[in-house]
Amino acid sequence: xxxxxxxxxxxxxxxxxxxxxxxxxxxxxxxxxxxxxxxxxxxxxxxxxxxxxxxxxxxxxxxxxxxxxxxxxxxxxxxxxxxxxxxxxxxxxxxxxxxxxxxxxxxxxxxxxxxxxxxxxxxxxxxxxxxxxxxxxxxxxxxxxxxxxxxxxxxxxxxxxxxxxxxxxxxxxxxxxxxxxxxxxxxxxxxxxxxxxxxxxxxxxxxxxxxxxxxxxxxxxxxxxxxxxxxxxxxxxxxxxxxxxxxxxxxxxxxxxxxxxxxxxxxxxxxxxxxxxxxxxxxxxxxxxxxxxxxxxxxxxxxxxxxxxxxxxxxxxxxxxxxxxxxxxxxxxxxxxxxxxxxxxxxxxxxxxxxxxxxxxxxxxxxxxxxxxxxxxxxxxxxxxxxxxxxxxxxxxxxxxxxxxxxxxxxxxxxxxxxxxxxxxxxxxxxxxxxxxxxxxxxxxxxxxxxxxxxxxxxxxxxxxxxxxxxxxxxxxxxxxxxxxxxxxxxxxxxxxxxxxxxxxxxxxxxxxxxxxxxxxxxxxxxxxxxxxxxxxxxxxxxxxxxxxxxxxxxxxxxxxxxxxxxxxxxxxxx
DNA sequence: GCCGTTTTCGGCCCGACTGTTTTCAGTCG
Numbered sequence: 001x002x003x004x005x006x007x008x009x010x011x012x013x014x015x016x017x018x019x020x021x022x023x024x025x026x027x028x029x030x031x032x033x034x035x036x037x038x039x040x041x042x043x044x045x046x047x048x049x050x051x052x053x054x055x056x057x058x059x060x061x062x063x064x065x066x067x068x069x070x071x072x073x074x075x076x077x078x079x080x081x082x083x084x085x086x087x088x089x090x091x092x093x094x095x096x097x098x099x100x101x102x103x104x105x106x107x108x109x110x111x112x113x114x115x116x117x118x119x120x121x122x123x124x125x126x127x128x129x130x131x132x133x134x135x136x137x138x139x140x141x142x143x144x145x146x147x148x149x150x151x152x153x154x155x156x157x158x159x160x161x162x163x164x165x166x167x168x169x170x171x172x173x174x175x176x177x178x179x180x181x182x183x184x185x186x187x188x189x190x191x192x193x194x195x196x197x198x199x200x201x202x203x204x205x206x207x208x209x210x211x212x213x214x215x216x217x218x219x220x221x222x223x224x225x226x227x228x229x230x231x232x233x234x235x236x237x238x239x240x241x242x243x244x245x246x247x248x249x250x251x252x253x254x255x256x257x258x259x260x261x262x263x264x265x266x267x268x269x270x271x272x273x274x275x276x277x278x279x280x281x282x283x284x285x286x287x288x289x290x291x292x293x294x295x296x297x298x299x300x301x302x303x304x305x306x307x308x309x310x311x312x313x314x315x316x317x318x319x320x321x322x323x324x325x326x327x328x329x330x331x332x333x334x335x336x337x338x339x340x341x342x343x344x345x346x347x348x349x350x351x352x353x354x355x356x357x358x359x360x361x362x363x364x365x366x367x368x369x370x371x372x373x374x375x376x377x378x379x380x381x382x383x384x385x386x387x388x389x390x391x392x393x394x395x396x397x398x399x400x401x402x403x404x405x406x407x408x409x410x411x412x413x414x415x416x417x418x419x420x421x422x423x424x425x426x427x428x429x430x431x432x433x434x435x436x437x438x439x440x441x442x443x444x445x446x447x448x449x450x451x452x453x454x455x456x457x458x459x460x461x462x463x464x465x466x467x468x469x470x471x472x473x474x475x476x477x478x479x480x481x482x483x484x485x486x487x488x489x490x491x492x493x494x495x496x497x498x499x500x501x502x503x504x505x506x507x508x509x510x511x512x513x514x515x516x517x518x519x520x521x522x523x524x525x526x527x528x529x530x531x532x533x534x535x536x537x538x539x540x541x542x543x544x545x546x547x548x549x550x551x552x553x554x555x556x557x558x559x560x561x562x563x564x565x566x567x568x569x570x571x572x573x574x575x
Numbered sequence: 576g577c578c579g580t581t582t583t584c585g586g587c588c589c590g591a592c593t594g595t596t597t598t599c600a601g602t603c604g
Contacts, residue, residue: 027587031576063577101593103602138595188604201604227592234592234603244604259589264604271588282589 001082003047003074009040011079012066017094018085020104034061037265039070041318043517045486047074092118099152100242101145109134122149147224151240158196159241160475161542162505165190167241168200171219175245178215180207182250187260191312193545195475195508199242201260209247216245252284255295258302259283265317266310273305273321281305313548318516330553333527335544337554339562340369341537343414343437343468343500343528348393349374350382352533355396355409361534363407369563371410372397373437378416378424385413387429394432408563410434410570414468419443421457423464430463435570437500437528439468440481448482455488459495465573466526467492469502469509477506485514489521497573498558499523503543504530515550526558 001011016032038061039046049055056067073079096107099119110116113134114125125131126146132139168186175184181204185191188201206212213233217225226234226242234244248256259267259282274281279288285295286304294300299309307324311332314320323329345351346358353361355372362370374393375384385393390413397409412435416424423430423438430436438458446454458464470488471480492499499518502509510518510525518525527543529536547557554560558569 025576028576030587034577061577065576101602105601136595136600140594144594199604229592232591260604262604264588267604268588275588280589284590 001073001078003077005039005042005046008046008070008073009036011073011082012036012039012069014094015079015082015085017097018082018089020097021089021093021108023104023108031061031063031066034265035059035066037317038062041316041513041516043513043520045484046070048486049074090117092121095119096122099145100148101141102148119149119152122146123153151236154240158198158476160505161190161193161195161197161508161545162539164197164200164241165542167237167239167243168202171200171202171243174219175202175204175212175215178204178206178212180211182206183253185257187257188262191261192263192315193313193542193549195511195546199244202243202245203248203253203256203260204245205248205250205253212247213245246283249284250296252295254297254299254301255281255285256283257298261312261315263316266315266320269317269321270305277305279304311548313545314551316549330551332548333544333552333554333557333560335541336366337557337560338367338527338540338544340367340371340410340559340566341365341529341531341540342371342410342412342435342466342526342559343373343502344370344531344536345374345414346372348389349379349384350532355393355400357534358531359400359404359407359409361531361537365537365540367407367537369408369410369566371412371435371437373412373414373435376413376415376424378418379441384416384424387425390425390429391432412437412465414439416441417455417458419446419454421454421461423458423461427462431574433463433574434567435465435573436463437466437468438464440472444472444478444481446481448484451481452484452487455483456491459488459491459497463574464495464497465570466498466500466528468500468528469504469507469530470499470514471509471511473509473511474506475508480509485517486521489518489523493521493523495573496569498569499525501525501527501543501547501557502530503527503539503541503546504536505539505542508542508546510546510550512546512549515547515552519551519556524556524558525552528559 001007012032013036016029019029038059054067056062056070057064093111096102114130116122116125126142131137131142168190172184183205185203186200187203189197190200204212216233221237222235223238224236231247236242271281279286285292286301294304302309310320310324341362344358346355347353359370375382377384377386394411397411401409411433413433414437417438417440418424471483473480501515527547529539531537558566
């Protein structure tokens with residue numbers, strides 16, 4: 001069992017799953033879930049808390065008992081309670097809970113009465129008609145569960161934000177043509193800019209709700225309708241993405257937005273405040289007794305709780321409510337704050353467009369400077385540049401800068417960090433550049449210590465400006481390599497180099513939590529597109545999304561600076 | 576299992592939709 005925060009969170013989540021299957025006390029289960037969430041997003045590694053015993057109990061939602069369990073996991077790398085729970089259940093049973101339509105009650109009945117222990121066995125049992133024979137299960141539920149289990153086995157379970165954005169924008173355009181639409185919002189984790197989303201939640205404010213619902217159900221990409229009602233309908237698209245539509249009355253748009261944007265944890269915290277103040281809050285409004293006192297706008301909902309509006313990206317119950325109460329919420333960075341991009345490829349390495357075309361696209365994306373950072377020779381598959389080809393590109397950029405208007409091109413490279421932490425080209429070559437972006441593209445499997453030492457050593461090389469995609473993860477494809485991010489951040493601060501927030505939709509690296517760690521460590525970052533073609537700059541919005549989720553302000557990001565000030569910072573990294 | 580400026584015990588968020596029902600349990604968000 002892993003002792004990283006994510007690992008400890010996963011242990012508590014698994015315990016909660018098993019307790020749920022055992023139908024344990026619901027509040028006890030919630031305590032484990034809350035703890036898992038808190039730990040998962042905690043910006044400092046819990047394994048480093050060893051200086052003070054009982055420090056864990058100071059975390060919100062962690063009491064004496066869970067603190068002891070965390071201590072056990074950190075010390076021994078294992079958790080006796082989880083082991084016992086695993087012994088007491090068939091392994092695959094937990095996976096049944098991931099299938100829509102199956103909760104703890106049905107899962108345990110399926111196990112006890114039909115011998116179903118995995119999603120695959122559920123499919124077999126449903127095909128054999130063994131479910132409809134069970135009391136309360138009926139033929140309709142049998143076919144629904146068969147479909148849901150098959151779909152679960154066939155596809156991934158969460159979608160990248162960029163994919164969700166394409167879908168959301170297409171459906172929104174389609175629904176907008178419906179008569180009487182007053183407003184259309186995509187809420188849920190999409191609005192909070194979570195790196196992956198499980199489904200889309202669309203809120204439609206309309207004079208004639210039935211017309212919108214009808215049009216929604218007739219969307220050409222709908223594969224099947226899961227449910228339909230006057231206020232809520234739910235479909236699965238042909239690509240497998242689930243989309244929910246809520247029809248909202250104009251006077252409750254604000255409370256519906258709050259409710260359906262979530263997160264769940266944020267909403268629970270809001271409702272608790274409301275309750276303490278003798279109010280009730282739901283998707284229709286805020287109520288004092290029978291009287292409705294707010295709901296038309298999000299601002300009105302927060303105001304009744306004595307809070308300023310909280311940006312969607314912060315609504316994770318990670319301290320935003322406390323900060324809002326003290327009027328200390330950060331003024332989050334926006335896309336328009338970005339003046340430049342510091343990580344861009346051309347067809348000189350593995351990009352798909354020429355230098356001139358990429359620069360032109362950067363200008364059209366509203367940027368006033370762009371750094372060209374093709375790969376270095378060590379990345380053979382990307383046709384990386386050696387010293388000679390780099391020298392020719394430098395000359396090319398010099399000539400381009402003499403003639404181009406409205407944008408300045410900076411000379412850079414995305415250089416391989418070799419296994420021993422040295423760089424792929426000598427400092428004598430790198431000194432001609434404006435910046436050096438260092439990256440790990442090999443030896444992902446080094447131990448945590450060796451990987452960390454490798455990157456720290458790279459930062460100490462004479463020319464090192466920015467650490468690209470610091471954890472190397474590819475969303476849904478490759479886990480981050482083992483590395484002590486906390487040390488990287490501290491070291492970058494001392495060395496006065498920077499960490500990247502890579503905005504490529506497959507990476508988002510640093511992610512939200514990494515951004516928050518950088519901020520708490522007093523480190524500035526660079527939000528870069530890693531563009532490989534002219535459309536790549538559009539990804540900057542997703543990097544901004546992670547940065548906002550990580551509480552970053554414009555002043556936390558170096559490529560919001562005017563070129564002159566940025567040059568001063570970069571120059572200092574090149575010695 | 577956590578928490579407390581009324582509480583160390585008794586609370587812990589709330590409504591929609593579905594299927595199998597005969598008045599409601601289960602799931603979801």
